[in-house]
Amino acid sequence: MRPDLPAAFLSGYMMTITKDQLSLSKETRKKMVPYLLIAPVVIYYSMFWLFPVLNAIIESFKDVDGIWTFGNYIHIFKDPVFYEALSNTAFIVIFSVTIEFILAFGLALLINKKFRGSSMFLFLAMIPMSLPAVAVGAMWSSGLATRGWLNSFLMNFGFIDDASKILFLAGGKMSTMLLIIIIDAWTVIPFVMIILLAGLQGVGEDVREAGAIFGGTKFQILRKITIPMLKPTITTAMILRIISAIQIWLIIVLLYGFNRLPVLLEQVVLNYDQLGAEYFERIGLALSVVVAIIVSAAAIFYLKVSGSFEKEEKQDE
């Protein structure tokens, strides 16, 4: 470095040095970018998810006096209502998820074709998924009541008379669950369909045409080309559905009130609702943990069965 160099040049020189030093770590910096972008998410989730969840888990192992105990869980597992809620939930989940998926998939295949009014039809299909839960509750409770719109409709068109009004909400357990499944399907099918439809549009017409050229029947094309290519989308839809199906409760309570058809999450809310009773609150927490474990287990089970983990490993190779 020559001492007689003008200062400006010198500072420029210095700058190059710093830049050089920076560019040395450029590789590392580049690698950091995605983590920096993800960081806010991680921070947010540790503050407002992980922290309360850990809190809930810890509290669920303590009794009212703050002493460690399994009592809350023992209470749950001794309670026959828990098992009833468990089996009811399982029944509803298995049937509603299956039915919803099949119908939604059929619908998605049907309207994947271009036709006049398809945009209008899509909007119609999106209405149920945009309705607030409370509105859905009001809609069906005003409809299924003995003097609700459904019976009114049937009477107005002469299908039934006053004497043969259908007591929709007064049925036994089985019909209650069926009704819930139907209502849930009405609400949720559009949502599943939208996801599948989005996936289908990504699959593209040409690969299916190739299937037709090379000798596939419609069914073979569906089974060997469309469904395999759609699998990631199907997994997404199924996981989202399983997660929220196990957490069903609001519509049941809005239609039947508490304790008529016990399901898992309804029991959690019921325990919370016993306000002031800290004992029940803790049981509610313990039950929440149980529900979360069941949901996770179901989701992981589904991922395992559908082979999504293998695919991930394949990608990582």
Place this chain on the structure above:
Amino acid sequence: MNNVVKRQLRRSAKRTSLYIVLVGIAFIIIFPVFFLFSFSFMSDYETYSEWPKPLVPSFKANFMIDKNTEGYHLFIFNKSEDGFMPFGPLVFANNEKDIDSLRKFIKLQSNCKISSQKIVEYLKVVDNNSRVEFSIKKDLLANYILFFKVVNGAPKAVLNSLMVAGATILISLSIGGLGGYAFARYFFKGKNILKLSVLFVRMFPAVSLAIPMVIILAKMGLYDQPLGLSLVYSVGQISMSIWITASVFMSIPVSLEEAAMIFGTSKVGAFWHVTLPLALPGLAACAMYSFIGSWNEVIAAVVLTQFNPTFPVVVYKALVGSQGQINLITAGSVAQALPAIIFTLIIRKYIIQMWGGVKV
């Protein structure tokens, strides 16, 4: 020639059956929603005194007043009975007090507005002709107005809901959008695990999350505050936003950004000038999706609010609390559903795109 006709026939048969199925599905979707709207325009009388209930609300009501030795009697036309039925106080006299209470009764029960003066005029006609029939235009929006009047704090609850939704959009879109961009554009260690764990957040029931949050928010001074509620909503909405924005960004080819970089902008500049404008509709759709989610949520809001409830809480309490007044509750429900439906209408084109790249 025969061939062409056959082909056309087959095609139109296919088309027709497609449309029949579509119309059937549309009917199943519309049918209950139609009644939700329909009920919200019905008066108490239509809702509770006609059986079977009318399928569409009427725009006016027909009344009749007659007179016997005891005094005047009011009747209303009942569509299901196809005749006039007694309505209101059994007898009333032509004095200020009776007529005023009659006026109020008519307004409350049939959503029809009539002035005392007019009633007095009709009574004069009855005095001459022994009876009078008249019809009054129904105030269709009466249930809505009543809902916001009688239900405690409904207008303020709407404001609260809007604030919660606004804050939720801001938080979830900024944090989720960054994450989504990372998922869409970068390969990094633990990406798959992270993507799945974002999903796992939803596995802990929202209600259950709300209870411990009461204490945490109380400590932060945010309990019963819109901002506090939006912090809880953002937990679920961030994970949705990540998935959706990742999908939106994935639908914009990297090559566009690369092209911008070749023509002289930095990576950030390329994002700013190329990717962001292209992603804007998708991001807007994502924001509205967050709005809908936050606007519709009810249970966490029940737990986390006390004196500052959101609008869904108000409707929920009205629904669970009072078993009657279904027309009033449907009015509240429609008022709550309408913004969500309108936003869905606006973003319907983008919803498919939003989900396009969403894959586990």
Place this chain on the structure above:
Amino acid sequence: MATLELIDIAKRFTKKVWGVKKMDLEVEEKEFIVLLGPSGCGKTTTMRMIAGLEEVTRGTILLDGKDITDIPPRDRGISMVFQNYAIWPHMSVYENIAFSLKLKKMPGAEIKQRVQETADMVKIGELLKRLPGQLSGGQQQRVALARALAVRPRLFLMDEPLSNLDAKLRVIMRTELKAIHQQTEATSIFVTHDQSEAMSMADRIVIMKDGEIVQIGSPDDVYFRSSNMFVAGFIGTPPSNFFTVKCEFKKEKISLKHSHFTLEIDSIGIEELKKYSGKEIVLGVRPEDLLVVADDKAVFTEEVLVVEPQGSHQVVALNLSETIVKMIVSAETKVNPGDKIGLGFNIKRIHFFDKETENRIPLISEA
């Protein structure tokens, strides 16, 4: 192995958009037909109608005399290379090629052998285990080709199957395909934008424009006897030059008057031009039929605008009253931009076109 007949077929996509306006074509057994035409002229649409992927708006398709217009693609006994490949991304290369064989319930060992054989043919024998996502564009195209070849169809449709390959591989594949064709004798329809490919492979070339056929003929037919100005101006690299001239008969001579030159030629053999006497006609001259000659023998002299060396020859462009004239000159001839050169015509190879109809004026001497 099959005859194909397209009878008055047409495809209308929307009110205004026709993919194919009218198409009549008879393809003989074992024939190798090449569809040639500018982008958007309806080649792919034609293929898709033959394959059954697109319903025809009008017309009939006969395969071996049997009406197949309304039967589904899988029952047509065809195979196809898609313009955009359409290979299945979730199947390995092997599974892609084996797909149709499996559906046909071919024994496993035979499938294995057939797949390997076909893959080797198109030089992707080493890639069988890969997923399409891990292949280059050209490799993907060869998977599409192998998948179509493995079928042994009656009718083989190829929509630009070699477009993405390098020049060398393309020539190799060209020969390979030709050999396969001779061996399997499958009637083939081939779309390409590469004219030398078309010339070298086709038994007959079908030239299309705006959804209609403008000429069907052997490579020589379309090149040396282009039926109209469109074909003459489309075929050849570079294509024909056109000169509008006024035609005047003087005894044994015809004088063709252009704004820049006058050409006098013997009228023997081209008496048909007599009825155009006093009228304007268009001369079509292939670039190789324009000759560099000494100035005294030149029909006209012009300054060289651009020289494009092509290795074996060079293309020289001149500017003749606002129209570019292109000619082919041997590599040895020294020409530089700015040089004035004298030009002559290879008179025997001049084509005459009616100025109004743009159709070729038929000459007895050619018949």
